[in-house]
Amino acid sequence: AQKITQTQPGMFVQEKEAVTLDCTYDTSDPSYGLFWYKQPSSGEMIFLIYQGSYDQQNATEGRYSLNFQKARKSANLVISASQLGDSAMYFCAMRPGGATNKLIFGTGTLLAVQP
């Protein structure tokens, strides 16, 4: 079964420090995409970063990087130099292979950045 697992319900990090949010996935599709979204308390889902299953290098977008370990089926999000505005819910999601735009989401990790 296709599934995303986020084992950290909540995390604390000090401002300006780096933090890693864990994500593991399960799929038998050879081609798939992995995404991270941020959801502030306002509710809107904000796209952060994308990693394709065939990408050789880890994706990076500004302070966000994705630590992609295909053999372990993990796609951890690393946020460097945390800011107070990073406090939010973070969701890992997978788009399975095939002609679909369906995203399968994990249960999320609530990140709190402390001053």
Next chain:
Amino acid sequence: KAGVTQTPRYLIKTRGQQVTLSCSPISGHRSVSWYQQTPGQGLQFLFEYFSETQRNKGNFPGRFSGRQFSNSRSEMNVSTLELGDSALYLCASSLAGGSTDTQYFGPGTRLTVL
């Protein structure tokens, strides 16, 4: 470029009523997907439309339906509302739903069923 817009942002209905939610995708985007978010079930895929055709459907009862218009705008309808339909309904758009497409989400419609 304007983002994904959803209307209304908040809605209160009573059991048995029906509701229609609207989503306008980013200009040029042809794929629209809908998701339901609840505290108990998390984020669940409802359906996806591309070029006015439903391309994929999640595991929801037939009370949940949708459509897409020629300008890519999409509506979803929930008939005979139940208390459990209270949720945040999120709409997402992407260019064409290709393998590297990114879905961009709207602010959501928060539906409360009394």
